[in-house]
Amino acid sequence: MRKFLKTYLPFTRAGIHGATAYRANFIAWFIGDIMYCFVMYYVWRAVFASSGSSTFNGFSMTDMVVFLFVTNLTGYLTESDGSFAVGEEVRDGNIAMRLIKPVSFDMTFLFNELGQKSLTFTLIFVPMLAGVEIYKYFTYGRVMFSIGTFALYMLSVAMSYMFSFYMNVCFGFMAFFLKNLWGFNILKSSILRFLSGSVIPLAFMPDTLRSVMEWLPFSSLSYTPVMIYMGKYSGQEAALRLMLQFVWVIGFYIISKIILSAALKHVTVQGG
Amino acid sequence: MCLWGDFCLKIFEIFKEVRRGFRLFRIFAAQHLKKLMEYKVDFITGACSFLIDQVVNIAFLAIIFGGVESLKGWSYYEIMFIYGFSLLPKGLDHLFCDNLWNVGYGIVRRGEFDKYLTRPISPLLSVTVEMFQVDSLGELVVGIALIITSVTHIDLPFVWYDIPLAIVAVLFGMLIYTSIKIILASISFWTKQSGHIINMIYGMNDFSKYPVEIYSRPVRYGITYIIPFAFTAFYPASYLLRHTDPVFSILGTVIAGCVLFAIGLAVWHKGLSVYESAGS
Numbered sequence: 001m002r003k004f005l006k007t008y009l010p011f012t013r014a015g016i017h018g019a020t021a022y023r024a025n026f027i028a029w030f031i032g033d034i035m036y037c038f039v040m041y042y043v044w045r046a047v048f049a050s051s052g053s054s055t056f057n058g059f060s061m062t063d064m065v066v067f068l069f070v071t072n073l074t075g076y077l078t079e080s081d082g083s084f085a086v087g088e089e090v091r092d093g094n095i096a097m098r099l100i101k102p103v104s105f106d107m108t109f110l111f112n113e114l115g116q117k118s119l120t121f122t123l124i125f126v127p128m129l130a131g132v133e134i135y136k137y138f139t140y141g142r143v144m145f146s147i148g149t150f151a152l153y154m155l156s157v158a159m160s161y162m163f164s165f166y167m168n169v170c171f172g173f174m175a176f177f178l179k180n181l182w183g184f185n186i187l188k189s190s191i192l193r194f195l196s197g198s199v200i201p202l203a204f205m206p207d208t209l210r211s212v213m214e215w216l217p218f219s220s221l222s223y224t225p226v227m228i229y230m231g232k233y234s235g236q237e238a239a240l241r242l243m244l245q246f247v248w249v250i251g252f253y254i255i256s257k258i259i260l261s262a263a264l265k266h267v268t269v270q271g272g
Numbered sequence: 273m274c275l276w277g278d279f280c281l282k283i284f285e286i287f288k289e290v291r292r293g294f295r296l297f298r299i300f301a302a303q304h305l306k307k308l309m310e311y312k313v314d315f316i317t318g319a320c321s322f323l324i325d326q327v328v329n330i331a332f333l334a335i336i337f338g339g340v341e342s343l344k345g346w347s348y349y350e351i352m353f354i355y356g357f358s359l360l361p362k363g364l365d366h367l368f369c370d371n372l373w374n375v376g377y378g379i380v381r382r383g384e385f386d387k388y389l390t391r392p393i394s395p396l397l398s399v400t401v402e403m404f405q406v407d408s409l410g411e412l413v414v415g416i417a418l419i420i421t422s423v424t425h426i427d428l429p430f431v432w433y434d435i436p437l438a439i440v441a442v443l444f445g446m447l448i449y450t451s452i453k454i455i456l457a458s459i460s461f462w463t464k465q466s467g468h469i470i471n472m473i474y475g476m477n478d479f480s481k482y483p484v485e486i487y488s489r490p491v492r493y494g495i496t497y498i499i500p501f502a503f504t505a506f507y508p509a510s511y512l513l514r515h516t517d518p519v520f521s522i523l524g525t526v527i528a529g530c531v532l533f534a535i536g537l538a539v540w541h542k543g544l545s546v547y548e549s550a551g552s
Contacts, residue, residue, distance in 0.1 A: 028469055029471055035479070036475070046344050050341070050344065183313055190321035190325050191321075194328045200328065200332050
């Protein structure tokens with residue numbers, strides 16, 4: 001274990017350094033993205049004003065605002081762009097340099113990205129989540145934050161990230177066969193935005209569609225942790241959802257290993 | 273008299289330059305299409321993903337309107353019309369002027385801007401016509417489809433001159449987008465890189481897709497008078513839907529486009545004068 005950490009922690013450090021160098025860009029980028037949440041905030045305010053009812057499909061106005069912002073923040077923690085990195089390296093042939101080194105292919109990506117995530121967590125996640133909690137305090141008039149719920153949320157987020165990581169590794173290895181990934185990467189993120197319930201909460205969908213999507217692994221990318229954060233799941237349901245997340249993580253870990261060994265037989269480095 | 277002559281000459285020169293720009297654009301677009309054919313799959317998947325996003329957005333709108341009849345007095349199909357209209361100026365700007373993003377993202381930082389300075393045409397024109405972003409055809413197609421779908425469900429107070437007015441509004445709406453990008457891309461002449469600033473401000477265009485009545489007063493003022501994204505979609509679309517305030521809605525779009533473009537050109541030229549290439 002110590003040797004393992006000694007090998008891979010430098011990658012984390014490199015990730016932190018890399019992300020630190022571009023932190024201003026990153027924050028500006030984030031502000032551009034979060035605009036969408038503010039637009040939707042106003043849309044929901046108008047919806048609740050027009051409907052005259054205090055809930056919409058079981059969501060109150062406050063729920064909706066928390067859902068919007070926490071979904072966005074969760075996305076920042078769980079997204080993984082390893083697939084793009086693998087794709088790029090296949091294209092430019094740098095993959096060869098990675099394959100000849102005595103370190104594990106996926107672990108280097110994982111630890112590097114964890115470094116970036118730790119910076120995202122401190123620079124964006126913590127301040128924004130504090131904002132969400134302050135908003136909740138002012139609407140409910142009391143502190144609603146519970147350490148237990150938050151711990152479960154973080155556990156769920158961690159598994160979402162692992163799932164996202166291994167799914168993207170599987171996807172990234174498709175670059176071995178497809179040669180260019182750019183279009184597929186965009187297509188994938190569009191489909192995921194829908195399937196993960198980050199645009200339309202799954203609770204708003206027709207019952208049959210919703211139950212199918214809840215069992216699919218993609219809902220765990222954003223919907224499951226956010227629902228846990230909002231306390232929408234009972235203890236038993238939350239446990240079931242977390243178990244399901246765990247199963248999918250293991251499943252995709254195994255698939256990624258199989259694809260890797262198959263892909264390495266196929267690799268052709270283009271050009272010198 | 274002499275001043276008038278100068279003015280005419282200047283206009284003539286601008287006209288010549290624009291015509292030359294279009295010719296160059298055709299040549300560059302042909303090159304770009306060839307490159308695209310090499311990555312056909314990327315293009316098709318990119319277009320599909322855009323389509324999926326839009327379908328999901330519209331489905332979401334439909335879900336919202338399952339619970340309410342109107343949003344601050346605007347019906348489902350009226351909002352769909354505004355949404356569709358917003359895609360047209362955005363799509364056109366995306367089609368013709370996408371390379372301005374790259375100015376902010378690295379063309380200046382890597383010193384690649386040098387090559388535009390050596391060409392016998394204006395660097396702004398040259399950098400803009402270089403890329404032809406075919407992905408944006410998806411935006412235009414979806415926008416037109418949404419407009420057509422929505423007008424079949426709305427009693428549009430239509431008169432013949434609405435068509436030229438709509439075209440004018442779309443073109444000047446595009447000019448608003450392009451000018452904002454020119455201003456923000458120019459910042460990179462001082463700071464080397466401004467892509468993230470472009471993204472930050474550009475992200476506000478989402479505000480244009482819904483009626484301004486839903487926003488609080490400061491936001492409404494902001495998207496009308498400071499960064500006038502509301503003129504790219506909501507105001508002209510609301511004129512076409514209800515014939516309210518034509519002077520403000522259409523002329524406002526034209527004025528906003530012209531003012532921003534003038535600022536854009538001024539900032540761009542000021543920026544060019546301080547541009548230094550990357551040393552290596």
